[in-house]
Amino acid sequence: AQSVTQPDIHITVSEGASLELRCNYSYGATPYLFWYVQSPGQGLQLLLKYFSGDTLVQGIKGFEAEFKRSQSSFNLRKPSVHWSDAAEYFCAVGAGITGGGNKLTFGTGTQLKVEL
Amino acid sequence: DGGITQSPKYLFRKEGQNVTLSCEQNLNHDAMYWYRQDPGQGLRLIYYSQIVNDFQKGDIAEGYSVSREKKESFPLTVTSAQKNPTAFYLCASSFGQGAETQYFGPGTRLLVL
Numbered sequence: 001a002q003s004v005t006q007p008d009i010h011i012t013v014s015e016g017a018s019l020e021l022r023c024n025y026s027y028g029a030t031p032y033l034f035w036y037v038q039s040p041g042q043g044l045q046l047l048l049k050y051f052s053g054d055t056l057v058q059g060i061k062g063f064e065a066e067f068k069r070s071q072s073s074f075n076l077r078k079p080s081v082h083w084s085d086a087a088e089y090f091c092a093v094g095a096g097i098t099g100g101g102n103k104l105t106f107g108t109g110t111q112l113k114v115e116l
Numbered sequence: 117d118g119g120i121t122q123s124p125k126y127l128f129r130k131e132g133q134n135v136t137l138s139c140e141q142n143l144n145h146d147a148m149y150w151y152r153q154d155p156g157q158g159l160r161l162i163y164y165s166q167i168v169n170d171f172q173k174g175d176i177a178e179g180y181s182v183s184r185e186k187k188e189s190f191p192l193t194v195t196s197a198q199k200n201p202t203a204f205y206l207c208a209s210s211f212g213q214g215a216e217t218q219y220f221g222p223g224t225r226l227l228v229l
Contacts, residue, residue, distance in 0.1 A: 009156070032215050043120075043206055043220040044159075051215045090158060100166045100212035101147030103174075106158035 002027040002093045006107035013081050014115045021076040021110050023065075023091035032094035032102065033074040035065055038109075039087045047089075050074065061085070086114045118143050120221035122207050127226045129194065129201060137192045137224045139207030145219075146212030148190035152176060153204040153223075162205075165190055166212055194226060202228050 003026045013019055025031055032051050036044040048059025055067040065076045074091060088109045094102040120141045129135045141148065147166050151159040161174030165184040179198025184190050190209075194201045204225050208218040 004158075034217070036220075041204075041223070041225070043122075043222045044208075046217055046219070049217055094215075094218075096214040097164075097166065100214065101149075101164060101210055102214060102216060102218070103161065103164070104149075104159075104218060106160075108156060108158040 002031070002095055002105045004091050004093050004105055004107035006089075006091055006110050008110045009108070010111045010113065012113040012115060015083050016080050019076075019078045019081045019085070019112070021089050021091075021112070023074045023076065023107060024072050025074060025091070025093045026072065027093050027095065029095075032096075033065075033067060034092040034094065034104070035059065035063070035074075035076050036090045036092065037061075037087050038090065044090065047076070081112075081114055083114045083116055086112055088112070120207060120209055120219060122205075122221040122224050124224060125222070127224055128229050129226060130229050132196045134193055134195050135201075135226065137194070137205055137207075137226070139190045139192065139221060140188055141190075141207075141209045141221075142188060143209055143219065144187075145209035146187070147210045148184070149208040149210075149218060150174075150180075150182065150190070150192045151206045151208065153206060159206060162192065201226055 005024045035047040091107045092104045123138045149164040150162040163182045165171035207221040
């Protein structure tokens, strides 16, 4: 069974500082990997995804993530954080389902606080 | 605008009552999903549907029921058998092609009176 670990429950960074959110996954085959962001009381917005190919993927809002198969990791990075980036971030691994669609397994999330 | 709508935004349930959460999408997606979100636990899959008139249990289906009579709609009923229904419920949809993205609605918060 697939699983996702986000080891940091809370992270606080200063505005303008760099950010790295950690994600480790467990999956037997080549994974589909996602990062979503959630503002309080809102749904999830897709930041970026990895299906195959280039292991460094670019997303929206200046975020990027790097897939490292040897480390089973898919860490999210941003070179300079803005106050509006304060939110909860979820890493997810997806597996295709027979008949269509995919089953996502989510990590428990990392709450990002940005200090001005 | 294409997207996923969920209603109501807040829902209150009395003891022993069944309540239904609405999810509608106009993205022409075949697959739809319901997740439950609790603080510190991430999202857990309740039910999913890959096609009209068919649906499958997810990881925490007990106490919930769904229907998929139309491609656009995937309502979730929280039954009285669900003893701890207070949570944030998220609906999602995808094209149903395998390696693909799920898009999420704004969510419904269910509270117990």
